[in-house]
Amino acid sequence: MMMYPLPLICKVSCNMENLSLTQRQQRQKEFLKKAALGTRAIRSGSVSSVEQEHNDAIYATSSFIYGSAQEAASCFSGVTEGNIYSRFTNPTVRTFEQRIATMEGGERAVAASSGMAALTSIFLGHLKQGDHIVSSRSIFGSIVGLFDNILAKLGITTTYVNPADDQAWQAAIKPNTKALFLESPSNPLAELGDIAALAKLAHSHHALLVVDNCFCTPILQNPLALGADIVMHSATKYLDGQGRCVGGVAIGSEELMEPVFAFLRTAGTSMSPFNAWVFINGLETLSLRMQAHCSSALRLARWLQQQPQVERVYYTGLESHPQHQLARRQQRLFGGVVSFEVKGDQAAAWRCIDETRLLSITGNFGDAKSTVTHPATTTHGKMTATARGLAGIKDNLIRVSVGLEDYQDIEQDLAQALSKL
Numbered sequence: 001m002m003m004y005p006l007p008l009i010c011k012v013s014c015n016m017e018n019l020s021l022t023q024r025q026q027r028q029k030e031f032l033k034k035a036a037l038g039t040r041a042i043r044s045g046s047v048s049s050v051e052q053e054h055n056d057a058i059y060a061t062s063s064f065i066y067g068s069a070q071e072a073a074s075c076f077s078g079v080t081e082g083n084i085y086s087r088f089t090n091p092t093v094r095t096f097e098q099r100i101a102t103m104e105g106g107e108r109a110v111a112a113s114s115g116m117a118a119l120t121s122i123f124l125g126h127l128k129q130g131d132h133i134v135s136s137r138s139i140f141g142s143i144v145g146l147f148d149n150i151l152a153k154l155g156i157t158t159t160y161v162n163p164a165d166d167q168a169w170q171a172a173i174k175p176n177t178k179a180l181f182l183e184s185p186s187n188p189l190a191e192l193g194d195i196a197a198l199a200k201l202a203h204s205h206h207a208l209l210v211v212d213n214c215f216c217t218p219i220l221q222n223p224l225a226l227g228a229d230i231v232m233h234s235a236t237k238y239l240d241g242q243g244r245c246v247g248g249v250a251i252g253s254e255e256l257m258e259p260v261f262a263f264l265r266t267a268g269t270s271m272s273p274f275n276a277w278v279f280i281n282g283l284e285t286l287s288l289r290m291q292a293h294c295s296s297a298l299r300l301a302r303w304l305q306q307q308p309q310v311e312r313v314y315y316t317g318l319e320s321h322p323q324h325q326l327a328r329r330q331q332r333l334f335g336g337v338v339s340f341e342v343k344g345d346q347a348a349a350w351r352c353i354d355e356t357r358l359l360s361i362t363g364n365f366g367d368a369k370s371t372v373t374h375p376a377t378t379t380h381g382k383m384t385a386t387a388r389g390l391a392g393i394k395d396n397l398i399r400v401s402v403g404l405e406d407y408q409d410i411e412q413d414l415a416q417a418l419s420k421l
């Protein structure tokens with residue numbers, strides 16, 4: 001072991017600054033402004049209480065206390081900043097919001113009880129009766145329900161387009177179009193929309209571009225940097241990463257988040273402190289996890305392409321994917337979900353799913369555990385057969401969310417399942 005001469009140690013320690021914890025945290029906050037994404041995912045937004053805890057605390061409290069009636073009044077009226085009530089101000093939820101906001105490059109994030117609650121808050125916060133949305137037709141099934149059943153009832157209409165067809169987006173715009181909505185890559189067929197081009201199109205019609213970034217996470221794609229106005233996540237997926245909690249979040253400028261927050265605090269669809277704490281911890285490993293998910297997914301997609309029982313593979317990382325070049329431009333890696341059609345019909349797809357031994361049959365994705373889903377009868381089962389047909393979701397389609405198990409086990413499980421067809 002190397003020994004330093006004593007006077008040197010003394011000299012070093014005598015020159016050291018003696019900072020208080022608050023000063024040290026302030027200095028770290030400054031450092032983090034320039035830190036890389038993976039570092040911000042671990043450190044940003046953290047606060048220590050007087051107990052000086054290292055990991056983020058769960059502030060399991062519905063309300064907060066004040067030293068005087070005057071102090072309470074000033075906080076409630078917004079004259080001074082402070083916590084009021086956990087439906088709309090909670091320190092653990094705030095840490096999650098600040099962390100994901102900096103990762104997405106937004107000024108502010110608003111956390112919600114689910115991805116659907118985040119979307120509902122975005123659209124009801126910003127749109128009114130008579131407004132119109134142009135949406136990709138390749139979006140999560142419940143969002144179609146939100147547009148067609150709930151927003152439609154309030155007089156907000158939606159036109160659906162092929163996300164990859166720039167002309168179709170342009171043609172669908174009406175004088176009352178107030179928002180464009182895109183999920184890219186889409187679930188389950190990995191279709192992309194050109195985010196930068198759609199942002200330009202939206203802005204030339206004074207509309208907002210809202211992007212569902214669930215599949216990429218901020219580690220792989222930052223829609224705000226490409227010109228989008230609002231990004232949303234179902235935190236239930238990769239942000240958690242272990243399938244434990246349901247949550248959602250919207251991210252954008254202060255100005256665009258204020259109406260979202262105003263809707264959410266009144267509707268009460270807020271995130272719980274416990275769920276926020278799970279997501280904060282999930283974010284700490286997000287960068288590493290996404291790299292591992294993407295690496296195994298690319299191997300699996302290439303392998304599936306070689307299998308005789310497989311008709312077609314949908315993965316943007318394959319050179320054969322029609323939008324591979326766009327994926328290279330707007331994403332850092334290609335994501336952890338691979339979909340494929342087996343030769344045959346629904347019975348063949350179900351047989352393959354049922355024959356797996358390791359993979360979990362479930363509708364969720366983004367979990368450390370690999371999952372297998374039959375989209376036509378589960379996640380997209382509520383769509384009409386016509387809408388499903390238009391979206392290209394066939395009965396022989398299977399979606400695999402590639403988890404963090406050793407790659408060879410995932411491949412081996414699918415190999416033995418496919419061999420039964």
Ligand SMILES: Cc1ncc(COP(=O)(O)O)c(C=O)c1O
Nearest residue numbers: 114115116140187214234236247
């Ligand atoms: C792409 C996508 N967006 C949004 C949602 C809705 O999120 P949540 O289930 O958290 O409400 C989902 C849910 O599966 C999804 O897959």
